């Protein structure tokens with residue numbers, strides 16, 4: 001469990017983290033979301049004792065990082081995947097870490113095996129692809145078999161296969177009962193990976209809770225209905241006070257859930273070809289909740305521009 005209380009970090013005039021309080025519980029993947037520059041990395045560095053808070057505190061299992069007797073056996077982290085001596089092999093890198101942290105040597109091969117690097121264990125880490133470097137970074141985080149794991153932007157720059165691997169891997173770590181805290185500015189990826197979210201903007205907490213609740217609270221729930229008797233259904237739903245809008249090949253209904261719509265259709269002997277609740281996206285929810293987050297809009301626009309530029313090349 002990670003607990004932050006009133007966590008604050010100031011760099012000169014920049015308030016990078018501003019009175020931030022949140023809890024990350026075991027057995028779940030908790031996403032740490034926020035636009036670039038929101039303060040995610042600074043917060044993670046404070047969790048790991050790499051930066052001192054200007055105010056407040058953060059603890060892991062009730063203790064500050066510096067009070068932990070066996071830090072690597074308590075918390076593992078992937079902050080910068082390229083933090084490896086390029087001439088060292090993956091095995092030599094992990095052996096050095098194990099030795100200097102009094103971790104049993106058998107964990108070196110176990111960790112390499114868990115991340116699927118056994119076959120390249122003796123190769124120079126400097127020649128690894130980004131995906132392999134990420135795996136080695138994850139093996140380092142797992143070396144002490146810790147209960148708490150932190151990953152800072154773990155999928156940045158990875159191909160779809162690498163992204164899927166990391167997503168499944170984190171979910172597996174959470175299923176094992178570990179506390180998994182993962183930062184990202186990629187909302188669609190987090191929507192698929194994390195069941196809990198801590199959302200920050202400009203260093204402040206915006207929301208903490210389940211991903212489903214975050215999306216449900218911020219976006220309208222509607223139901224899509226298709227039927228060969230649309231006119232009859234439209235009239236029946238409107239008289240039940242639903243808001244009904246025409247879609248391409250059916251209706252979009254708000255104000256009634258799919259169970260109620262199904263019952264009304266049956267009462268009216270209307271055949272249904274589709275009855276599907278429409279969930280808003282995490283992107284929509286984020287935009288709705290952080291409406292004033294100019295920086296985030298700017299990020300999205302910049303990303304869209306980049307995508308357009310690369311597709312027109």
Ligand SMILES: Nc1ncnc2c1ncn2[C@@H]1O[C@H](COP(=O)(O)OP(=O)(O)OP(=O)(O)O)[C@@H](O)[C@H]1O
Pocket residue numbers: 011014015016034035036037038039040041042043185
């Ligand atoms: N060492 C530092 N010195 C001065 N300012 C810093 C330092 N580290 C971070 N900042 C500033 O603090 C703010 C938060 O930065 P941080 O890197 O924590 O954000 P982030 O959410 O992790 O962003 P990103 O997704 O871009 O990594 C930014 O305005 C950043 O410029």
